[in-house]
Amino acid sequence: MTPALEIEGLTLAVGGRKLVEDVSITVAPGEMVGLVGESGCGKSITALSVMRLLPSPPVRVLSGAVRVGGADVLAMAPEALRAMRGDRVGMIFQEPMTSLNPVFTVGDQIAEALEIHRGLSRRQALARAAELLALVGLPAPIEQLGRYPHQMSGGQRQRVMIAMALACEPKLLIADEPTTALDVTVQAQILALIDRLRREMDMGCLLITHDLGVVAEVCDRAAVMYAGRIVEEAAVGDLFAHPRHRYTRALIDTAPASNPPGTRLPSIAGMVPPPGAREHGCAFAPRCPAALPVCRTTTPALLGDAGHRAACWNPAPAEAAA
Amino acid sequence: MTPLLDVRGLTKHYAGPHGRVLHALEDVSFTVAAGEALGVVGESGCGKSTLGKSLLRLVEPTAGEVLFEGEDVLPLSRRAMAAKRRDMQMVFQDPFGSLNPRHSVGTIVGEPLAIHGMPGGKARVAELLDQVGLPADAAGRYPHEFSGGQRQRVAIARALALGPKLLVADEPVSALDVSIQSQIINLIGDLRRAYGLAMIFISHDLSVIRHVSDRIAVMYLGRIVEIGPAAQVFEAPAHPYTRALLSAVPRRPGAAQPRERIILHGDLPDPSSPPPGCAFHGRCPAAMPRCSVEPPELVSRHVAETGGTAIAACHLHEHADAPALEPA
Ligand SMILES: Nc1ncnc2c1ncn2[C@@H]1O[C@H](COP(=O)(O)OP(=O)(O)OP(=O)(O)O)[C@@H](O)[C@H]1O
Ligand SMILES: Nc1ncnc2c1ncn2[C@@H]1O[C@H](COP(=O)(O)OP(=O)(O)OP(=O)(O)O)[C@@H](O)[C@H]1O
Ligand code: SF4
Numbered sequence: 001m002t003p004a005l006e007i008e009g010l011t012l013a014v015g016g017r018k019l020v021e022d023v024s025i026t027v028a029p030g031e032m033v034g035l036v037g038e039s040g041c042g043k044s045i046t047a048l049s050v051m052r053l054l055p056s057p058p059v060r061v062l063s064g065a066v067r068v069g070g071a072d073v074l075a076m077a078p079e080a081l082r083a084m085r086g087d088r089v090g091m092i093f094q095e096p097m098t099s100l101n102p103v104f105t106v107g108d109q110i111a112e113a114l115e116i117h118r119g120l121s122r123r124q125a126l127a128r129a130a131e132l133l134a135l136v137g138l139p140a141p142i143e144q145l146g147r148y149p150h151q152m153s154g155g156q157r158q159r160v161m162i163a164m165a166l167a168c169e170p171k172l173l174i175a176d177e178p179t180t181a182l183d184v185t186v187q188a189q190i191l192a193l194i195d196r197l198r199r200e201m202d203m204g205c206l207l208i209t210h211d212l213g214v215v216a217e218v219c220d221r222a223a224v225m226y227a228g229r230i231v232e233e234a235a236v237g238d239l240f241a242h243p244r245h246r247y248t249r250a251l252i253d254t255a256p257a258s259n260p261p262g263t264r265l266p267s268i269a270g271m272v273p274p275p276g277a278r279e280h281g282c283a284f285a286p287r288c289p290a291a292l293p294v295c296r297t298t299t300p301a302l303l304g305d306a307g308h309r310a311a312c313w314n315p316a317p318a319e320a321a322a
Numbered sequence: 323m324t325p326l327l328d329v330r331g332l333t334k335h336y337a338g339p340h341g342r343v344l345h346a347l348e349d350v351s352f353t354v355a356a357g358e359a360l361g362v363v364g365e366s367g368c369g370k371s372t373l374g375k376s377l378l379r380l381v382e383p384t385a386g387e388v389l390f391e392g393e394d395v396l397p398l399s400r401r402a403m404a405a406k407r408r409d410m411q412m413v414f415q416d417p418f419g420s421l422n423p424r425h426s427v428g429t430i431v432g433e434p435l436a437i438h439g440m441p442g443g444k445a446r447v448a449e450l451l452d453q454v455g456l457p458a459d460a461a462g463r464y465p466h467e468f469s470g471g472q473r474q475r476v477a478i479a480r481a482l483a484l485g486p487k488l489l490v491a492d493e494p495v496s497a498l499d500v501s502i503q504s505q506i507i508n509l510i511g512d513l514r515r516a517y518g519l520a521m522i523f524i525s526h527d528l529s530v531i532r533h534v535s536d537r538i539a540v541m542y543l544g545r546i547v548e549i550g551p552a553a554q555v556f557e558a559p560a561h562p563y564t565r566a567l568l569s570a571v572p573r574r575p576g577a578a579q580p581r582e583r584i585i586l587h588g589d590l591p592d593p594s595s596p597p598p599g600c601a602f603h604g605r606c607p608a609a610m611p612r613c614s615v616e617p618p619e620l621v622s623r624h625v626a627e628t629g630g631t632a633i634a635a636c637h638l639h640e641h642a643d644a645p646a647l648e649p650a
């Protein structure tokens with residue numbers, strides 16, 4: 001079956017600085033894949049490159065391919081690109097306020113996509129917009145159609161964003177930190193909603209987050225990014241039970257929830273290197289307690305089988321995580 | 323024994339939209355003992371920051387008392403309050419916003435010493451930087467030269483300069499990278515142990531709160547709805563909101579079984595038109611008719627399962643089998 005999304009060997013750069021290197025991710029129809037990593041590691045620009053929404057210049061694609069439903073996105077003509085963006089791929093952006101237009105009502109914004117991409121009349125489009133708002137759990141959806149984004153709470157706006165992303169029943173949903181700005185109780189609602197919809201609509205989903213707990217909760221598989229590269233990729237259960245990359249392992253061990261209350265946490269020394277300051281070899285080496293000499297000179301390849309791969313010269317021993 | 327901090331009926335109203343009164347903090351009472359860590363959790367807008375700032379009078383409370391070592395600080399003159407802040411300090415979420423970008427780190431950390439005419443100057447600054455794990459040459463550098471985690475260390479060094487007895491930390495790790503959070507949590511823990519510092523730790527992250535707190539207060543729409551020892555609040559939550567909040571926390575990575583989830587519907591109500599009765603009744607899976615009419619009081623009750631005492635504001639809690647004790 002054609003994957004909903006294939007990113008293959010993607011390298012993005014600004015000037016001489018590589019922001020993202022050799023990133024490959026595949027999302028099957030109906031599958032939820034997590035992309036996790038800390039601030040600045042390149043999650044959002046990877047996602048934006050799927051939509052070809054990166055400002056170019058300065059950001060250039062140095063190598064790699066992006067295919068959505070088998071179609072080569074990087075080679076798409078403007079017309080095809082527009083069709084893909086609103087129709088085949090839905091995207092929930094990290095900043096809901098920047099992607100909702102403050103001067104149009106919520107109803108107008110959802111209906112517009114339906115008129116353009118689905119050729120619905122204004123009336124049909126508004127009726128469908130109300131259905132979508134009900135689907136994402138907003139009370140009194142018909143009244144909501146007439147409201148402006150600033151008249152809604154953060155959680156409500158995020159649900160409007162999801163309704164917009166889902167308007168044309170996309171085959172692929174890219175959700176960039178869809179719940180980070182939300183409270184845990186609202187986060188749980190929204191994740192449950194996305195999870196239900198991807199199953200019902202057989203929609204592939206790339207969920208971007210910095211929260212390992214969120215990944216553990218709803219994803220089938222996950223890729224862990226560090227400093228522009230994917231360092232580990234596996235089915236979620238396997239990833240958390242048997243992390244191989246030392247960074248993944250350290251992230252799991254350092255989480256307060258993995259430790260008895262009040263104890264000192266095992267912590268990761270140092271900080272994440274920014275794009276200009278990444279050294280040769282494994283980018284985690286300067287912070288890694290298990291680094292070998294080779295780690296500082298040669299970049300480790302992502303090795304393993306299709307089920308579980310890690311890019312680590314000295315992988316963590318295969319014992320269950322604490 | 324007099325607690326270090328005894329807060330009674332603390333209330334803060336802001337001017338809300340359309341001329342309404344915004345009830346940011348409503349009749350909040352609790353105590354903190356010397357050396358104790360009280361965690362404060364709740365959803366965005368429930369009044370956590372307002373609580374922290376009201377205690378230090380960085381905003382002026384509308385009503386209530388804040389007894390610090392037995393003395394109410396709310397009636398104090400500006401000058402007397404400034405002196406009190408030696409003992410009560412605050413650290414904020416955004417370590418960048420709270421540090422003056424034009425001042426060197428040495429000046430920033432040393433400023434409280436200078437203001438209070440404390441001796442020591444440079445030597446004391448060097449000592450403080452060392453305690454928070456910054457290199458000595460940090461004193462001559464500026465905030466923008468530091469990462470978020472390092473800036474939070476600067477803010478902590480500054481807060482500790484005068485040797486306070488109480489530290490109010492408002493989301494001190496929320497803006498930091500996951501791999502940096504544990505460094506700062508450890509630092510705060512080490513300093514607390516070293517100085518016997520009492521702390522009010524505000525966070526929306528329940529796993530962080532559980533880790534650092536001796537007791538936990540759960541807030542909802544300006545009020546404390548449950549308060550108790552950390553282990554009890556987590557293992558035997560008495561209020562339906564606490565239960566929902568705990569069940570919504572994403573599963574610990576690697577945890578075997580998904581737990582039972584309570585998915586709430588609807589959002590936090592508007593603090594400028596708080597619902598009648600229990601503010602949670604519109605989202606509460608256990609709401610009864612009287613919940614939408616009668617506001618529940620904070621009541622303490624013996625919990626047979628744990629042998630402890632749970633303090634919660636919920637009609638269910640009052641009506642449980644065990645006999646109700648004295649109001650909190
Ligand atoms: N238009 C741009 N020009 C130059 N650099 C950029 C541009 N957009 C992003 N970057 C840089 O690329 C890197 C990756 O950014 P990206 O936004 O993808 O991170 P992220 O993983 O999504 O982080 P966060 O978790 O904070 O959202 C960062 O170092 C960022 O500064
Ligand atoms: N200066 C102010 N003027 C008017 N209203 C305010 C002011 N500061 C806070 N509020 C309101 O008071 C309520 C409580 O705000 P507060 O900042 O204390 O919440 P919080 O629990 O700290 O939220 P968060 O988790 O988002 O930081 C909110 O409704 C907020 O909009
Ligand atoms: S008082 Fe009623 S509405 Fe409020 S939490 Fe208890 S049961 Fe729910």
Ligand SMILES: [Mg+2]
Pocket residue numbers: 043044045094176
């Ligand atoms: Mg991002």
Ligand SMILES: [Mg+2]
Pocket residue numbers: 370371372492
């Ligand atoms: Mg706050």
